[in-house]
Amino acid sequence: xxxxxxxxxxxxxxxxxxxxxxxxxxxxxxxxxxxxxxxxxxxxxxxxxxxxxxxxxxxxxxxxxxxxxxxxxxxxxxxxxxxxxxxxxxxxxxxxxxxxxxxxxxxxxxxxxxxxxxxxxxxxxxxxxxxxxxxxxxxxxxxxxxx
Numbered sequence: 001x002x003x004x005x006x007x008x009x010x011x012x013x014x015x016x017x018x019x020x021x022x023x024x025x026x027x028x029x030x031x032x033x034x035x036x037x038x039x040x041x042x043x044x045x046x047x048x049x050x051x052x053x054x055x056x057x058x059x060x061x062x063x064x065x066x067x068x069x070x071x072x073x074x075x076x077x078x079x080x081x082x083x084x085x086x087x088x089x090x091x092x093x094x095x096x097x098x099x100x101x102x103x104x105x106x107x108x109x110x111x112x113x114x115x116x117x118x119x120x121x122x123x124x125x126x127x128x129x130x131x132x133x134x135x136x137x138x139x140x141x142x143x144x145x146x147x
Contacts, residue, residue, distance in 0.1 A: 008070070009068055010068060011043040014057065017063045018043075023060075031060040032060055034053070051141050054068060054069070064122055071124060082118045087117060095128065096133055100134045116141060119137075
């Protein structure tokens with residue numbers, strides 16, 4: 001795993017969702033393809049998941065990745081295939097994200113995956129983000145320096 005491709009996870013939220021789903025750490029680990037100690041470490045805040053692991057946790061627990069990261073969103077993004085077209089069709093899409101999704105050439109060059117669209121869509125910054133802001137987040141998710 002690339003150490004730069006990790007996300008901040010709320011261990012308390014992970015545990016809360018796991019218990020609400022009626023799962024022990026071993027069962028969640030099995031669903032996500034990791035060992036129990038990995039789940040334990042994330043719940044205690046000593047391990048950080050990759051974005052792919054975060055997506056797997058969200059899907060296994062039926063909650064959004066944004067919520068697992070401590071966000072206020074109650075929207076569940078798990079098990080939803082998201083594409084550029086979905087972003088453009090959604091009237092709730094922020095102006096900055098719609099601007100990014102509207103640039104077909106850039107999106108094709110970046111090869112933005114469904115998991116990345118989900119992560120970008122789940123962001124709810126208080127003052128919004130510009131297209132460039134979403135690009136910086138995307139690069140950060142991929143482990144690239146933003147400068």
